[in-house]
Amino acid sequence: xxxxxxxxxxxxxxxxxxxxxxxxxxxxxxxxxxxxxxxxxxxxxxxxxxxxxxxxxxxxxxxxxxxxxxxxxxxxxxxxxxxxxxxxxxxxxxxxxxxxxxxxxxxxxxxxxxxxxxxxxxxxxxxxxxxxxxxxxxxxxxxxxxxxxxxxxxxxxxxxxxxxxxxxxxxxxxxxxxxxxxxxxxxxxxxxxxxxxxxxxxxxxxxxxxxxxxxxxxxxxxxxxxxxxxxxxxxxxxxxxxxxxxxxxxxxxxxxxxxxxxxxxxxxxxxxxxxxx
Numbered sequence: 399x400x401x402x403x404x405x406x407x408x409x410x411x412x413x414x415x416x417x418x419x420x421x422x423x424x425x426x427x428x429x430x431x432x433x434x435x436x437x438x439x440x441x442x443x444x445x446x447x448x449x450x451x452x453x454x455x456x457x458x459x460x461x462x463x464x465x466x467x468x469x470x471x472x473x474x475x476x477x478x479x480x481x482x483x484x485x486x487x488x489x490x491x492x493x494x495x496x497x498x499x500x501x502x503x504x505x506x507x508x509x510x511x512x513x514x515x516x517x518x519x520x521x522x523x524x525x526x527x528x529x530x531x532x533x534x535x536x537x538x539x540x541x542x543x544x545x546x547x548x549x550x551x552x553x554x555x556x557x558x559x560x561x562x563x564x565x566x567x568x569x570x571x572x573x574x575x576x577x578x579x580x581x582x583x584x585x586x587x588x589x590x591x592x593x594x595x596x597x598x599x600x601x602x603x604x605x606x607x608x609x610x611x612x613x614x615x616x617x618x619x620x621x622x623x624x625x626x627x628x629x630x631x632x633x634x635x636x637x638x639x640x641x642x643x644x645x646x647x648x649x650x651x652x653x654x655x656x657x658x659x660x661x662x663x664x665x666x667x668x669x670x671x672x673x674x675x
Contacts, residue, residue, distance in 0.1 A: 414441035425479045431472050438466040440577065447557065449477070455485040457564055465575055550659045551587050551595050555579030559603060559618065565652035570659065584616070586659055598662060601655060606642070609634040614658075615642035616651040 415436050422432035422442070439445040448465065449458055455477065463473035470488035477485035551572040554563055558581070566584070567573045574594075579585060582603040589595025602613035605620025606627035611634075617627065634640035645651040 418442040427476050427479050431468060431476055434468055435466040435476060444556065449480060449482060455482050458482060459485050552655065553579060553585040553587055555581050555583035557581040558584065559648055561648035562603065562651055565649045566655060569652055569656040584655060586655065599658060606630055609640050609642055611638040611640050615640065616654060617642050617644050618648065618651060
């Protein structure tokens with residue numbers, strides 16, 4: 399009997415992905431859109447968890463477009479079908495890709511743009527100068543290939559406070575969401591512009607009752623008693639050297655992450671960025 403149950407279980411066990419696609423198409427969402435959302439979220443419950451409880455419809459559309467790989471118009475229609483009737487239908491022709499840089503994520507503060515590349519191109523000898531050098535029997539100097547521009551970016555895991563994510567997008571040039579990160583994880587990365595960078599520092603978001611080693615914790619107000627939070631923070635630091643910071647709001651937590659990025663930049667980068675501004 400046990401062997402028979404094991405053989406029959408896959409036939410009757412619900413598949414979260416198929417259930418998600420079927421539920422979305424039942425709501426009137428196009429199958430191609432439903433399949434994209436299923437690939438991005440994995441299940442209907444994960445998709446519904448990302449929708450805001452309040453009325454911030456535009457941010458919800460941006461989040462769904464980011465996670466589901468959709469245009470803003472497709473995301474707006476999907477969010478309306480899911481019950482947020484005030485979701486805007488933005489007519490921007492933009493397909494969300496994992497490695498793409500969005501308008502609200504354009505590099506501004508911590509990005510090295512290819513001005514140096516343009517300057518290097520201007521400094522290259524012209525065709526006449528090269529001909530003259532070749533006539534003189536001298537080989538022209540090869541211009542060094544400019545290093546690819548780099549940037550600091552932030553990656554957030556699932557179930558991260560949406561208010562914190564929106565605040566980060568207003569302070570950091572690029573914020574991406576990845577399901578392979580742990581829940582409530584904020585990761586600072588550095589890498590080539592437009593590509594997923596290498597991990598530099600991990601932050602965790604918590605109410606202060608659970609502070610695991612390996613991250614710098616941002617403690618947001620929660621239901622836990624402040625005495626319990628104080629004891630948990632002191633115990634984590636004394637036993638494992640875990641550093642945590644009390645934040646009065648998600649905006650303050652986002653400023654803490656932005657300040658850490660500014661501190662990680664080298665003096666040369668800071669001077670160049672200040673001159674650009």
